[in-house]
Amino acid sequence: MVTELAPLSPDLDHFALFGFDRKLVLDSAALDAAFLRLSRECHPDRYAVAEPEIRAVAERNSARVNDAKRVLSDPVRRAEYVLELAGVERPDGEAKCPPDLLMEVFELREKLMEDPGPELVERVLSLFADVEEKLDGLFSRHDAAADDPSRLEALRGIRETLDRRKFLMNLTREVEGTLGKP
């Protein structure tokens, strides 16, 4: 049994916690391995006989490691988190949602309501696939960026593409509903 444990530094972001660089393309096996190592280290069971303060530290560290793992495991949440760290926000006001995106999504939803034919379903699914592909490209571009301005540019593109993804995601769910998929 272990009786000593230091709290995790609040200065570490989720990436630094696991010893990773801030990259959007992340090897899930490496993440699992790092998570396992850290969560063993601070598992509250190891500190069953330690002082209450140490047990509290173990609980806090565990919760923190679990949080970090949850965010980093999911590519979209990971990207949202990096946007937050980098302070990239949506523009205020009318430009918050590009009007042409709204128009496109609204028209697709109207059509889908009137006639959820196979062609339309196909189109929605392919639009969603395009967004996923674009996102992958932007993730790689972000990770390969040589300087801050080009990294920021990639992040702005990611902000916009994630919003587009969200609108299309709802449409895709609707479409899958009409197809009888879960």
Added chain:
Amino acid sequence: MAYSKKVIDHYENPRNVGSLDKDADDVGTGLVGAPECGDVMKLQLKISDDGMIEDAKFKTFGCGSAIASSSLATEWVKGKTIDEALEIRNTEIVEELALPPVKIHCSVLAEDAIKQAIEDYKRKREKKGGVQQEETAEA
């Protein structure tokens, strides 16, 4: 999380669902969306020459709160002047529908949609006014 009775009522019996002619001079259209949840809302107002809102229609693809917020908004603006309609605050919608904090953005969408529709109407009028002036100048 349970919806309030008023939200369910608007959701089950939405008021003023439909569309107005977006190209008509006396119709203003507001199309808004929330990237956080992917909801889209269209609100249209038919406005008389003296600035009275004669008719209002909406179409919303989103959650029950978004539908209820836009349904309520169309009910409230009908019979109001555009200046009065611009005074409607999302907080009043939140209060009326008893929306929980996570659904406040739905009421914000409805307020934005009213504002956008009125802006669109004003833009059309200015444009029309401009054309008329040109015509007079040419004559």
